[in-house]
Amino acid sequence: MTRPARSHPDPRPIPAPATPRLRVEGLTKAFTLHLRDGLRLPVVQGLSFTVAPGECVALGGPSGAGKSSILKMAFGNYRVDSGAILIADGAQMVDVATAAPRRVLRLRRERIAYVSQFLRVIPRIATLDVVSEPLRGDGVPADIAARRARDLLARLNLPERLWALPPATFSGGEQQRVNVARGFIAPRDLLLLDEPTASLDAENSAAVVALIAEKKAAGTALLGIFHDAAVRDAAADRIVDVTRFGAQP
Amino acid sequence: MSAMPTITYNFGYLDEQTKRMIRRAILKAIAIPGYQVPFASREMPMPYGWGTGGVQVTAAILGPDDILKVIDQGSDDTTNAVAIRSFFAATAGVRTTTRTKEATIIQTRHRVPETKLGPEQILVYQVPIPEPLRFLEPRETETRTLHALADYGLMHVKLYEDIARHGHIATTYAYPVMVAGRYVTDPSPIPKFDNPKLDDCPALQLFGAGREQRIYAIPPHTRVVSLDFEDHPFRVQRFDRPCALCGAEDVYLDEVILDDRGGRMFVCSDTDHCDQRRAAGHAGTMAPQGAPKGTSKP
């Protein structure tokens, strides 16, 4: 099911498996395309794995194997046909596959952060506000949240002249860094990363890897997709190969 | 050859059935102070806007012993006042008067007499538009509902607009009142100067709107409050001079143009009040020497 990552940047032993932050059990999903005569596109079948606090698990497998869909199911963005996606909410485990929408929204607000490949933003909102928003949602005063946002954007080498602008017109790499900063700014139990370095150069990729290491040290559970092998090897503790659970079309 | 038959009218012109119908509406109006009671307004031998509502109310309450006074803008001798007075003299044969104190029924357009009314008197107002909410809400079904629910925020919107546009409540006539703490009511186009006279008035006040087919009432000694804001309280007009003829202060004055060289005078709008004062020896700065004549308006 899992195999060790080829290299491990953090020699610290993985802590004794505490209650996992994420437990996926028998996850099965297919898309049915009604506009194409009900064409059925299987995504995964019977996938199971866990992610513990302080651990970064990479989803492995070729493009099109359904890795992004798995992240989206964990975020409640895609539906689940069968199986469970249990996410720790304090002492409770909540099944995202069956939870009421309001419950999922609360998890997103309090427990899960998600860094997607593309940033979609509302017009007119400044980058600093886009980034600091999750922290302000936690009740952190605006000035402190803004300082954290500046620190993060500086670490990700986003030019300061862009901070006050809405990110809609930014380049792909700039938007991705805004997205990473927004995902990383607030402490969350579970961090979902979908190709967080896809549009970044080596320097900025290294900055993201360093941020991932800090999250792990802080006890965050991370589940990610890393196209870049070097980033994957640097960030992930182990890899879950989803092709083994790919349902045959 | 036979003579043309003499035209005879029923007492007070209206037939008894119609009077009964109007009296029922009046009784209902008295029972629900400030509430507009619909009635089947009749064609009268005068055009709408000449007081057909008031005339029908007067016709319905008039008895042979009544003494009728009719005023228009405070004056007993305008065409309209004279016509209505002679109409009832002809159709009911009742006595008429110009003296407020003598009258048992006073039909009025645009004024309340300055002389304090008594419990034996009835004041009948001619009303063009009985609905105080009409300015902001054209739908009759909706205004009725607003009245039913005492949903009167809208009325203050009108006053707000006044202050926003003019710096003060610029409504100077037909100034809305709250009757008996329940219905917002249009006092007819009297100057707001007269509004305080409606409050706790010993006389019965009846309002008739002919074209709009509504009758409403303020029974004797009913609380009548003019709407306002805390920081823009209701105030009546003040005149900075007394009546030029009788010297009265605290009365409503009309401006009278005397010539084409800017000459003017301010005199009592209530001609009877002015006459009574002058008969009692009061005189203003422009009072003619000698005995007052019957009316004061040039």
Added chain:
Amino acid sequence: MNPNDMSADDVGANDMSADEPPLLSARGLTKYYGARAGCLDVDLDVYPGEVLAIVGESGSGKSTLLALLATELAPSAGTVGYRMAGDALTDLATLPEADRRRLLRTEWGFVRQNAEQGLRMAVSAGGNVGERLMAIGWRNYGAIRAEAGDWLGRVEIADDRIDDDPRGFSGGMRQRLQIARNLVTRPRLVFMDEPTGGLDVSVQARLLDLIRSLVADLGAAVIIVTHDLAVARLLSHRIMVMRHGRVIETGLTDQVLDDPREPYTQLLVASVLAA
């Protein structure tokens, strides 16, 4: 579409603890127009602070449903319950008309597509906003004007327009005025019927942004009817898809739009130009 956009689930969900009872609750809501069903057997719950979008094409019954929920229409069958501030769920059909109207001008708001139906066109902007305050008993002109001015500022209408009436306002300004007029009493529930319909795209974006932040600030629950899936995505936490008077699919907004299950929903989503 990307689930990590800054959509409505990031904000405004102040009071969405799981065990809180719904603010508005409909069961079996049905409306027939003669033999034709405008709305059939709809159940829904709206929770405090939640934004629910009702989407569908013209004639899908979404506007009928909104009118039923807002008690502007009487249902042929079914009930709508509303939880007054600090109270139990009240069946709105049993609510006296006076109470219903008080609700409409205090705890509820209704933003209409056509601003002329939601505004008093001959009354100044300040008077339009102040009306609800006067209706609930404000009697100090200065205080009413100050509050109206504050709200005009919040909807980005310059304070020197406070005495202008909306006939001279652009479409976008009229809608913003309508929003201020509705939100001034800090309603707990706001109905919106295509609030950005008929506006230029750039004006729409600004308006949506404004609605989104004001609703979040107030923590108001919103039921918004729209045929525009982008509007639903931007504003709503949850979505209901209607067709032929029935709710055919419901769920988290981004889930329904990104992973639609019903054939009709897939068609709707596929029909939208990607933005």
